[in-house]
Amino acid sequence: MTEEIPATNLSIQSLVKEAGELDLSLAAQPMPEPKDHEVLVRVQATPINPSDLFLLLAGADISAAKTGSRDGLPVIHAPIPQAAMRAMGGRVGQAMPVGNEGSGVVVKAGGSPEAQALLGKTVAMLGGAMYAQYRCLPAQMCMAMPDGTDPRDAASCFVNPLTALGFVETAKAEGHGAIIHTAAASNLGQMLNRICIADGIPLVNIVRKPEQVELLKAQGAKHVLDSSAADYMDGLIAAIADTGATLAFDAIGGGKQGGQILGAMEAVAAKAMKEYNRYGSDTFKQLYIYGALDLSPTVFNRTFGFKWSISGWLLPNFLAAAGAETAQRMRARVAAELTTTFASHYSHEISLEQVLDLPTIAAYDAKRTGEKYLIRP
């Protein structure tokens, strides 16, 4: 297996300029040479996850974007609102590569035995800078796939699978017997549904459209609620009463939904109280916000007593706190169940150039459930 490797490597670069402008480009850089412990991977598939979008687009106003070119390669310029600029801090003036995870074939390897062992293999990768033709990285950041693995199946081995497993681990560690999940028809939500069915953990799925109810029910989900339905709150309260859920993971972030979930938990807890207590129930209720499908402010009425917490949840923070043994156990399960429990589905496949196409950006930035973009460099 010797394939010809070009002298330059094309990759997506996201640059935030001091003046409040996004400069998003396809750029040519010298092909990296793998060091002793490294491998060079020809990237074959890399997903656009919601967690990639903020780094890629930097909160810029794409509707006001202009296209251009530099060194014969496409560039996009778009204004960044002042509020978004405040969060940019350390990245201003620095071109950032993008893409959390991906898959590809190892075309060159350093001298170490671990690196050499991967030569010619299809691997799943985690570690950023995946929106590129080639990615050079340490062998230990690759997970070798069985021969014949479709690169599409190996593209999303880390972010969604480990997040879904992380929710279940968090529930166990913090003593919650059931889970509520929003945006539950997503690839991540479908994985979580399969894990919870397999592990016997009651799950309340909240989706945003009637057709998504059918999708999850067809996959064996017991509790699926459509937040656009008139009887949503009644259904949510009934599902919480049935499952005893006191923990929720929210992908949406903005708006009132998170607070409504805590309110529904409190309504169930209050019903079980023998005596009125103006300070609410004794039941501890936890909402974790792990995504930002809605970028608007989080808004909640504090109608759920005083025993509650709303917190951020992030996979790297969870893994750091959980420790190496738990992380290893989770990865082993992903590898074993990659095409079953942890299967991903993509609605669109696009090229690296198309990542910079304005109508395409508008489409993938909409983050519609059921629409998932896979880049095939």
Added chain:
Amino acid sequence: MTEEIPATNLSIQSLVKEAGELDLSLAAQPMPEPKDHEVLVRVQATPINPSDLFLLLAGADISAAKTGSRDGLPVIHAPIPQAAMRAMGGRVGQAMPVGNEGSGVVVKAGGSPEAQALLGKTVAMLGGAMYAQYRCLPAQMCMAMPDGTDPRDAASCFVNPLTALGFVETAKAEGHGAIIHTAAASNLGQMLNRICIADGIPLVNIVRKPEQVELLKAQGAKHVLDSSAADYMDGLIAAIADTGATLAFDAIGGGKQGGQILGAMEAVAAKAMKEYNRYGSDTFKQLYIYGALDLSPTVFNRTFGFKWSISGWLLPNFLAAAGAETAQRMRARVAAELTTTFASHYSHEISLEQVLDLPTIAAYDAKRTGEKYLIRP
């Protein structure tokens, strides 16, 4: 010491009716007879704390209240908005006594030695139903005061002092070296300021008016910020940089201030980072909401990464979790420093009847910092 005890006891009763109406009255009930372990206390002073107001007024619209009378005693009827009714659950149809804490003189005692030991003493009491002429309660719920204690000094021995000490205990238990406090010119805020000065804990006081800055500075506070000032956020960021505060206690609850505090903590943490991280800093930031001076929804932009938590904080929950030894240590400190660290100030003294006076209700329900009402039954 034998004083004549009337046959009936007047007390404030707050009744929420099914139809969405508050019935707030002064009612006569038979004078209770102390059991073996109990004492009967003639109530001399009892404060209106923000934590009493929700039980007292039940979120009713006092601007639409009507006055009346029943059995020759005053009654107020006021409509309760539907949203507030949802939180009433278990109290509908049940007349509730009001008043968390107070002080008075023991006029009758049960046969037990503990009860007899209190006869004739001035005591501080915790346990509800203090808005009354007399209160019958277990001797162990009383704290005997030195002879000659002014009942005004003993009226607020529990709620504010233990809350202020509870904040400091929480900071220590959760590993935070400094504290931010909102509505910091309150009686509670002034106590916290004195505790933090005595114990050497950096404190950032946030107030809502320029004159409150002077008040706290005159009491030795180093960091006092006026949230109405144009340079408030800059000042807050500078104070956090100086103190390293990653913990805040918020009395306000509604609006944007809590989120702004977390944002300021993150701004300080981000400056110390060597590399840009789109997910924010590694610094854990905690906001506790313990009050509701602003009943409007809590609103926050999630511009502070993923390592944060916003939680409810309530004194009884804290004491239950902290354990008996800590609670005893806290009470002993309050008793020892009652007229110094834990001194309270009252702007108005009113009678039980005046608790039902509509203009007076409007005034104490406004919860203005610097205005504190003491009932003298």
